[in-house]
Amino acid sequence: MSEEPYASDSPTIEGQVIEGRYRIVRKIADGGMASVFEAVDERLSRHVALKMMHMQLIQGNHREQFIERFHREARSSASIANPHIVQVYDTGTYQGVGFLVMEYVHGVNLRHEMNQRGTFKVHESLRILSETLDGLASAHAAGVVHRDVKPENIMINSRGHVQLTDFGLAKVASQATLSTTGMLLGTAAYLAPEMIEFNQATMQGDVYACGIIAYEMLTGTVPFVGENPVTVIFKHVHSDIPPLSETCPGIDSAVSAFIARLTSRRVEDRPRNAQEALDELHGLNGLLSLDASQFQMPAQLGHRRTDAPTSKAVHETHPPFPSSQTEGQPPSNHGENIAQTNMTQTHMTPTHMMPNSQDLETRRLTPPDGSDAAGPSEAANLKGTDSKGIGTKGVDPKDVGPKDAARETKTLRPRRRLGLIACIVGILFALGIAGGSAWWYFLGPGSYSSLPAPTDVSCKASQECSVSGASWSRYRSVLKASGIAFTQSEEFSDSVPKGSIISARPETVGAHISKRGGAVSLVISKGVRQATIPTDILDPSTTHGKAPLDALKAAGFSKVMHDEAKDEYSVDIPENAAISIDPEPGTTMDHNAEIEIVLSKGPKPVSMPNIVGATKDSARHQLAEAKLNVTFSEDWSDTVASGKVISSSKEAGAQLHWGDAVSVVISKGPQMVTLPDVRGKNEDDASKILKALGLDVKISAPLGDITQTVRLQSPDPGAQIRIRDTSGNPTVVTLTVV
Numbered sequence: 001m002s003e004e005p006y007a008s009d010s011p012t013i014e015g016q017v018i019e020g021r022y023r024i025v026r027k028i029a030d031g032g033m034a035s036v037f038e039a040v041d042e043r044l045s046r047h048v049a050l051k052m053m054h055m056q057l058i059q060g061n062h063r064e065q066f067i068e069r070f071h072r073e074a075r076s077s078a079s080i081a082n083p084h085i086v087q088v089y090d091t092g093t094y095q096g097v098g099f100l101v102m103e104y105v106h107g108v109n110l111r112h113e114m115n116q117r118g119t120f121k122v123h124e125s126l127r128i129l130s131e132t133l134d135g136l137a138s139a140h141a142a143g144v145v146h147r148d149v150k151p152e153n154i155m156i157n158s159r160g161h162v163q164l165t166d167f168g169l170a171k172v173a174s175q176a177t178l179s180t181t182g183m184l185l186g187t188a189a190y191l192a193p194e195m196i197e198f199n200q201a202t203m204q205g206d207v208y209a210c211g212i213i214a215y216e217m218l219t220g221t222v223p224f225v226g227e228n229p230v231t232v233i234f235k236h237v238h239s240d241i242p243p244l245s246e247t248c249p250g251i252d253s254a255v256s257a258f259i260a261r262l263t264s265r266r267v268e269d270r271p272r273n274a275q276e277a278l279d280e281l282h283g284l285n286g287l288l289s290l291d292a293s294q295f296q297m298p299a300q301l302g303h304r305r306t307d308a309p310t311s312k313a314v315h316e317t318h319p320p321f322p323s324s325q326t327e328g329q330p331p332s333n334h335g336e337n338i339a340q341t342n343m344t345q346t347h348m349t350p351t352h353m354m355p356n357s358q359d360l361e362t363r364r365l366t367p368p369d370g371s372d373a374a375g376p377s378e379a380a381n382l383k384g385t386d387s388k389g390i391g392t393k394g395v396d397p398k399d400v401g402p403k404d405a406a407r408e409t410k411t412l413r414p415r416r417r418l419g420l421i422a423c424i425v426g427i428l429f430a431l432g433i434a435g436g437s438a439w440w441y442f443l444g445p446g447s448y449s450s451l452p453a454p455t456d457v458s459c460k461a462s463q464e465c466s467v468s469g470a471s472w473s474r475y476r477s478v479l480k481a482s483g484i485a486f487t488q489s490e491e492f493s494d495s496v497p498k499g500s501i502i503s504a505r506p507e508t509v510g511a512h513i514s515k516r517g518g519a520v521s522l523v524i525s526k527g528v529r530q531a532t533i534p535t536d537i538l539d540p541s542t543t544h545g546k547a548p549l550d551a552l553k554a555a556g557f558s559k560v561m562h563d564e565a566k567d568e569y570s571v572d573i574p575e576n577a578a579i580s581i582d583p584e585p586g587t588t589m590d591h592n593a594e595i596e597i598v599l600s601k602g603p604k605p606v607s608m609p610n611i612v613g614a615t616k617d618s619a620r621h622q623l624a625e626a627k628l629n630v631t632f633s634e635d636w637s638d639t640v641a642s643g644k645v646i647s648s649s650k651e652a653g654a655q656l657h658w659g660d661a662v663s664v665v666i667s668k669g670p671q672m673v674t675l676p677d678v679r680g681k682n683e684d685d686a687s688k689i690l691k692a693l694g695l696d697v698k699i700s701a702p703l704g705d706i707t708q709t710v711r712l713q714s715p716d717p718g719a720q721i722r723i724r725d726t727s728g729n730p731t732v733v734t735l736t737v738v
Contacts, residue, residue: 211262
């Protein structure tokens, strides 16, 4: 694919592959500094958010400052490991433009939730505050000050948990100031007084911003609003934040005191960092009752302020990495709504012309005597005109006779009635038109749009037609052309192809969608979810290897084929560890594809063979067949011939397992000794020498034992004799003395 020159608004950026790895899917949002795209890391098969600087920034006078800020975001985020901070995976340049590769967060930012809900319960506000402080605590521990904590930079993911993003303004605490390249950074509503007054960004400043956000969640508005950011900044420096106990009557005093501590004007009165604030919050949670934690400011009091000015950053900041994105109606719809409003106001105007009973009574001008007569205004008219329309100027009413006056009165009365009837009819007609228009635009066909049919789904006339299964790229164009607002989210699907609609609400073609805030909600297929077989699953020393079935389930596989009948005994692989797996470890595939795995049953049970009296070679062979680990030793035996087994450490028939250790003693035969010559020695000395060799001595004195000197010995000196006989008794040597 040829690479087009990059531009943040260029349609050709979608589909391009950055650094041969990141394929651009779509643009998510535009900010003041960069555009954010959804991309796929084709090397690791995962969705990421790719943040790319605007071209005009790197071509401007402050090019170096912007590039440094961009790289600082990468360094700051990458140096902090915390589940409540969006992680940065990679950084690089593309056609001279810097980019970051970040974690893709499925969700919306806190500003969106605030606009939707108005106010939050105490326990919800404190949970979001707790997770935000937890993320900041890791940043502060690393010596990093965020400097731009605000609802737009607090993501709420699909699991409802906080992930803090946009560390583009973050700096090492010792170097952090408020301004860079002459521009005021941060958002006015959340800036701490010392940041404004002394140009010094501190950890306490991040804590202050968190307190303002909590205040806004609980009350529905920031504490200070003004016509412009300068007014708001002035209030932060010179005014204390109003206590929650005043703006939220009924809120627990401990909550009010905690928020007041976070938002104190004096730096020394606030917690020193996010960790200290988090510790105090944990202590507060333990004190709150159930009723106190469920407190929420009533909707009529806690409506979100819409007159508060917002900085440019607020308008330009969008949810950085949402998986769902709301798209509003096109300009033509807004114009239509305005026209409808104007028409309604025009038609409703005649209702203000309806005379009340007092007006009608005054117009009747009935005299006190009850007769119908002209009132003072009518007398004035009579002064200038006679009953036939002939001018009577200069004629005084008193000169008109009673008959003439009565005749004139009778002539004028029907005219007045006709005029009054005509007025009432006109009013009722106008009311009918206005009411009909109001019904048309507020209740009738003009108040809603009908869900259009997809162009690629066949619908039978006799059956309801669903948009499920339609191509989202095509149907999106149909919705935009119809001026229908929509929200989209993505899910994996085993049955609906990637890029097609899984479901919609409403789902039936022709369903009504209100033109005032209504939208169709669609779920788009991401295709079959992919999963990867752990690379270490065959290593029984690892966590995955010790419990391979659990590891495959945790990896997301739903069709693991394990037949216990095919499991095998193994000498060296522990029981329940994997012997083999197909496909091989490290393979990435559909989560519902089949995986075959064979597990180990551990060492096989065996019986100890009877090897006593067998030759050494025979014993070795029998033990090898039983896959037992044998060690041999030797000893003298008066009963077992040399080279045969005297004994073993395990008795014959004992239940063992493959690999068990067995010790075997091999006979060296009877112990022998060379008989020494003790002739000529004293009887006692000769006996001691022979007994020291383990022999027994028998003294024979046929001629008497006068000299006690050994004259003869049997066996003869130098003979090889056994020390013990086959019964284990010492061999007897006979000494003859004279």
